[in-house]
Amino acid sequence: MGETRARTIGAAERRARLGVRHRLARGARAGSAEEVAGSLVALHGTDPASVFLAVGARLTEKVGPVADVERALYEDRSLVRMHGMRHTVFVFPSALAPAVQASTTGPAAVRERTTLLKHLADGSTFDAEWLAETERLVLAELAVRGEATGTELGGAVPRLRSTYVYGKGTRQEGVQSVASRVLRVLGMEGRIVRGRPQGTWTSSRFRWAPAVPHSASDSVLDPAEARAELIRGWLGACGPATEADLKWWTGWKVTDVRGALAAVGAVPVTLDEGTGYVLPDDLDPVTDRDPGPWAALLPALDPTPMGWQARDWYLDPEHRAALYDRSGNIGPTVWWDGRIVGGWAQRPDGEIVHRLLTDVGAAAERAIGAETERLAGWIGGGVGGGVGVGSPSDSGSPSDSGAEAGSDSGAGGVRVTPRFRTPLERELSG
Incomplete structure (x- = not known):
């Protein structure tokens, strides 16, 4: 008997899966933040x-x-903000945190602590004993306070206000704060967590709080089992995906990716990019119009456009330069039926504007306009109606959508500026 031929999953079917599983199709939207994060x-x-x-x-x-x-x-605390894949801060469902810690964050924390001790030894008189005592004092202070900013902790634990010379004798030599590195290590080790920020929900000046302890069984989760758990969840949300996609998303060694794929019984399928993988119970076909056409305005660094390394099945390669920065971080995007078709931004006066980079038709333009109004309704910005097609260099073209009037409800009229600016977002927001 010949070998069973791998099923082919084309780009249209992948886009249909994305619409439902990423809660973007109108009928697939979620009822809570936990449902979104879980999906x-x-x-x-x-x-x-x-x-x-x-x-x-x-x-x-x-x-x-x-x-x-x-x-x-x-x-x-059903969601937790913590370091995860590729040394990046993510928000995870709390139930998944032990698997992330054991598979990804924990090993990175070991390297982070080793590096910190080396830098302290090279640039100061501080040693491992001094660091351990500093951490004990920080944890004791947080246990009393419940939560505190880095500045508040520095006032209570003077050791945190110490500095050391980083990269002594090299071109990178500079003065480094002990506080920032110590709090980072404690956070990566899962001993403290980022709490409510100062200011609005757009602020990155977080308070720190003691971590909620996990059960004894979770705290000793085997790294291989943890990698399998994380890959199982990710393939359920993002499969099919290639081995390269998985290696890029997790930041793991290729041997760890392959081990996790084998552990979950991942099944190979044929994609336009080559061999992909799905979970063994996820081979049933999905029609290309299954969720119905949908529109969405997604933010910078949204997990959908940042979910795969190979992106041609949902992004025209000609639009990459406008929508991503030089480090590969994506800006705010406009989606129509599983494809990125443009970008959006908020101007200094609060107005939400967008530009389409491809012709999507009148029905799509109306749906995208409705999503723009929905976003403005809770972010507290104005929005207009006309849309069109343009390029990043078409400043002031009819492809910009926006108006002065709008709502000042929901989020209280805050202004959102992505941390990583992209060419189209910069142009639209200006």
Whole structure:
């Protein structure tokens, strides 16, 4: 008997899967921040506003994202902000945190602590004993306070205000704060967590709080089992994906990726990019129009456009330069039926504007306009109606959508500027 031929999953079917599984199709939207995070596995947290915007794009009309995300992060703690893949801060479902810690963050924390001790030894008189005592004092202070900013902790624990010389004798030589590195290490080790920020939900000036302890069984999760758990969740949300996609997303060694794929029984399928993988119970066909056409405005660093290394099946390569920065970080995007078709931004006066980079037709333009109004309704910005097609250099062209009038409700009229600026976002926001 001949070998069984791998099933082919084309780009149209992948886009249909994306619409439903990433809660972007209108009938697939979620009722809570926890449902969104559970469906996506991880929300990029490097830019605090992106977490709220990513959830808001996927919630039903009846749910307000700001209050819902703050409840989940700071009251129920059903979501947790922590370092994850590629040394990046993410927001994860709390139930998945032990697997992330054991598979990814824990090993990185070991390297981070080793590096810190080396730098302290090279640039100061501080040693491992001094660092351990400093950490003990920080944890004791947080246990009393409940939560505190780095500045407040520095006032209570003077050791944190110490500095040391980083990269002594090299071109990178400079003065480094002990506080920032110590708090980073404690956070990566899962001993403290980022709490409610100072200011609005767009602020990155977080308070620190003691971590909620996991069960004894979770705390000793085997790294291989943890990698399998993380890959199982990710393939359920983002499969099919190639081995290169998985290696890029996790930041793991290729041997660890292959081991996790084998552990979950991943099945190879044929993609335009080559061999991809899905979970063994995820081979049933999905029709290319299954969720129906949908529109979405997604924020910078949204987990959907940042989910795969190979992106041609949802992004025209000609539009990459306009929508990504030089480090590969994506800016705010406009989506139509599983494809990126443009970008959006918020101007200094609060107005939400967008530009389409491809012709999508009148029905799509109306749907995108409705999503722009929905975003403006809770972010507190104005929005207009006309849309068109343009390029990043077509400044002031009819492809810009925006108007002066708008709502000042929901998020209280805050201004959102992505941490990583991209060419089209810069142009539109200006």
